[in-house]
Amino acid sequence: MASITTNSLVKEYPGGVRGVDEMDVTINDGEFFALLGPSGCGKTTLLRTIAGLEKSTSGSIRIGDREVTNLEPGQRRVAMVFQDYALFPHMSIADNISYPLKIQKVSKQERRTSAEDVGGKLSLQGLLERRPGQLSGGQQQRVALARAVSSRPDVFLFDEPLSNLDARLRLEARTFLKKLQLDLGVTTVFVTHDQAEALALADRIAVMRSGKLQQLGTPREVFQRPANTFVASFVGSTPMNLLEGTVRDGQVQIGNSAVPLPQSAAGLAGEGQTVTWGARPEYLDVATSTKAGSLAGSVTVSENLGAAVLLTVQLDGHDQDVQVVVGEDFEPAIGTSVWVTSEPRRTLLFDSEGLRIGD
Amino acid sequence: MADDGDVAGLGKARATAFLAPALLLISVFLVFPALWTLYLGVTNFRLSGSAARNPKFVGLDNYINALSDDRFLNSLGLTIVFVFASAVVGQSVLGFSIAWTMTRVRKPVRAVVEFFVLLAWIIPSSVTTFLWYALLDRSNGTLNAMLSTGHMAWLLQYPLQSIIVFNTWVGTAFSMLLFSSALASVPPSQMESARMVGAGTWAQLRDVVFPHIRGHALTNTLLITLWTFNTFTPYLLTAGGPDDRSNILPIFIYRLALNDGALGQGAAISLIMIVINLVIATVYLRLLKERKS
Numbered sequence: 317m318a319s320i321t322t323n324s325l326v327k328e329y330p331g332g333v334r335g336v337d338e339m340d341v342t343i344n345d346g347e348f349f350a351l352l353g354p355s356g357c358g359k360t361t362l363l364r365t366i367a368g369l370e371k372s373t374s375g376s377i378r379i380g381d382r383e384v385t386n387l388e389p390g391q392r393r394v395a396m397v398f399q400d401y402a403l404f405p406h407m408s409i410a411d412n413i414s415y416p417l418k419i420q421k422v423s424k425q426e427r428r429t430s431a432e433d434v435g436g437k438l439s440l441q442g443l444l445e446r447r448p449g450q451l452s453g454g455q456q457q458r459v460a461l462a463r464a465v466s467s468r469p470d471v472f473l474f475d476e477p478l479s480n481l482d483a484r485l486r487l488e489a490r491t492f493l494k495k496l497q498l499d500l501g502v503t504t505v506f507v508t509h510d511q512a513e514a515l516a517l518a519d520r521i522a523v524m525r526s527g528k529l530q531q532l533g534t535p536r537e538v539f540q541r542p543a544n545t546f547v548a549s550f551v552g553s554t555p556m557n558l559l560e561g562t563v564r565d566g567q568v569q570i571g572n573s574a575v576p577l578p579q580s581a582a583g584l585a586g587e588g589q590t591v592t593w594g595a596r597p598e599y600l601d602v603a604t605s606t607k608a609g610s611l612a613g614s615v616t617v618s619e620n621l622g623a624a625v626l627l628t629v630q631l632d633g634h635d636q637d638v639q640v641v642v643g644e645d646f647e648p649a650i651g652t653s654v655w656v657t658s659e660p661r662r663t664l665l666f667d668s669e670g671l672r673i674g675d
Numbered sequence: 676m677a678d679d680g681d682v683a684g685l686g687k688a689r690a691t692a693f694l695a696p697a698l699l700l701i702s703v704f705l706v707f708p709a710l711w712t713l714y715l716g717v718t719n720f721r722l723s724g725s726a727a728r729n730p731k732f733v734g735l736d737n738y739i740n741a742l743s744d745d746r747f748l749n750s751l752g753l754t755i756v757f758v759f760a761s762a763v764v765g766q767s768v769l770g771f772s773i774a775w776t777m778t779r780v781r782k783p784v785r786a787v788v789e790f791f792v793l794l795a796w797i798i799p800s801s802v803t804t805f806l807w808y809a810l811l812d813r814s815n816g817t818l819n820a821m822l823s824t825g826h827m828a829w830l831l832q833y834p835l836q837s838i839i840v841f842n843t844w845v846g847t848a849f850s851m852l853l854f855s856s857a858l859a860s861v862p863p864s865q866m867e868s869a870r871m872v873g874a875g876t877w878a879q880l881r882d883v884v885f886p887h888i889r890g891h892a893l894t895n896t897l898l899i900t901l902w903t904f905n906t907f908t909p910y911l912l913t914a915g916g917p918d919d920r921s922n923i924l925p926i927f928i929y930r931l932a933l934n935d936g937a938l939g940q941g942a943a944i945s946l947i948m949i950v951i952n953l954v955i956a957t958v959y960l961r962l963l964k965e966r967k968s
Binding site for chain 2: 367369388389390391394395396398399400402403404405406407415416418419420463467
């Protein structure tokens with residue numbers, strides 16, 4: 317059990333590209349921590365640098381009270397589960413699970429006992445004699461997890477743990493993973509590009525872009541209070557609407573309409589300031605008759621999401637569309653005039669740099 | 676039309692015409708010599724003299740003579756040592772070691788090393804043997820100058836060792852190339868998994884690398900064993916001497932058939948060699964098949 321602290325951590329590749337740029341993160345003991353970002357944002361590089369598979373260019377990493385910056389991967393007491401699971405195809409499942417013990421020169425007998433014990437915990441009984449190739453994707457993942465568990469590490473690192481599973485299995489594995497982490501209580505860092513995965517699993521999320529930390533917070537904070545427009549648009553299954561506007565008379569003027577100033581930005585936006593008004597589609601609603609403080613427009617696309625409908629509304633006098641999630645019963649014809657309504661406590665305001673105004 | 680397999684619609688005559696040149700070449704240069712060797716092996720045919728004009732059928736005498744001939748048995752023994760030391764051990768181990776080392780060095784270093792190793796392989800053997808002559812020469816040899824060993828006659832003192840080192844040097848490039856591509860097929864995540872649990876170089880090789888490249892290693896050993904078994908190049912260095920001490924089978928056959936003129940005897944031994952080749956190939960292919968099932 318241990319916390320992880322990175323201090324001004326930099327990983328620079330030959331040619332000057334920075335995979336990780338001045339990272340200061342503290343991951344608490346026992347925490348389930350997500351590194352989230354689009355591909356190429358440096359999240360995997362950061363994970364591999366913590367693992368010791370990449371040498372950091374400068375800065376330091378501590379795990380618990382140990383300085384590990386220059387330690388070999390095998391000396392860091394860290395276990396990693398790779399995206400492709402990296403099971404050894406020529407070894408039985410039992411041998412795969414107890415491989416860390418083989419390296420630690422534990423006797424064959426004890427290795428066998430340990431493999432049965434750990435394999436049992438991860439519902440792998442009856443599969444121990446098989447080869448990895450004979451197992452399903454979900455089972456293979458559990459073997460990889462079992463191998464990580466059997467080395468009794470201070471820290472788990474998961475690289476895209478769910479991305480090799482098909483959609484249905486992924487939900488199941490997600491729940492399983494969360495329960496496992498809770499049971500073991502081992503500090504766990506995982507990398508994902510899937511915001512839903514990060515929101516569902518993590519205690520805290522670090523959102524990254526171009527090697528830099530964008531926001532660090534709980535899923536709730538990252539979802540409801542994104543620090544900037546990048547986080548706002550990256551997190552959420554339908555991206556946040558980000559509309560260009562101007563502050564006028566205590567309202568935000570967007571095209572021909574004006575919406576009330578978000579509660580969080582009350583009194584913080586100057587008259588005439590160019591701002592970005594942000595509202596999640598789930599927090600918006602539509603009315604079929606005009607309403608004060610709503611955005612007037614007409615429906616251009618209607619997408620059925622099952623229990624809800626995603627409407628794309630073209631605003632009058634504005635070149636940006638706005639998306640709204642409405643109940644499944646409301647299915648307006650294309651071209652219908654609608655008024656998009658919002659609640660000031662659910663909307664956000666960003667300045668011209670993209671940073672959120674107010675807390 | 677459809678079920679006689681004539682997809683191109685050429686008709687038998689034209690199809691045969693297309694195949695004829697290739698078949699003719701194969702017949703003239705492969706089938707006929709093979710059959711001719713088979714025939715020679717059961718005669719007392721000689722390069723000159725009365726037996727050249729009127730070869731007599733001698734049955735299996737040539738084979739019986741060969742198998743009870745000390746020179747043949749000596750030669751077979753030398754060949755086995757030569758193949759084992761220079762191919763199975765020398766080329767494989769050295770080739771793998773270079774390939775493994777090259778996965779950990781910078782690209783330019785790798786390019787330079789591979790270039791020189793390949794050079795040994797692609798330079799004509801007449802040229803490389805000349806270079807080795809210069810290296811091992813008794814009076815003005817480079818090796819003697821480097822080791823200050825005076826006038827050591829390497830090729831006379833250590834003829835078998837010399838051709839073993841020579842053949843290892845020439846042939847390592849192939850093993851290196853084959854193992855390089857084999858190593859590239861080892862999933863990096865498996866190597867990293869091993870590193871994460873603290874596996875050292877030896878454990879990584881044992882648990883990840885070797886199991887992955889076993890098939891490649893077998894193929895490599897099969898090919899270089901056969902090539903080394905049949906190589907004639909060492910003749911240019913030692914001519915089988917001194918005193919038959921580097922008289923490996925191909926050289927033995929050449930000297931027997933063309934220097935001594937005993938073509939019938941030579942043909943019989945050639946056939947024995949082919950049989951040995953076939954046995955080696957069969958054993959390896961069996962091993963390969965077992966791996967796959």
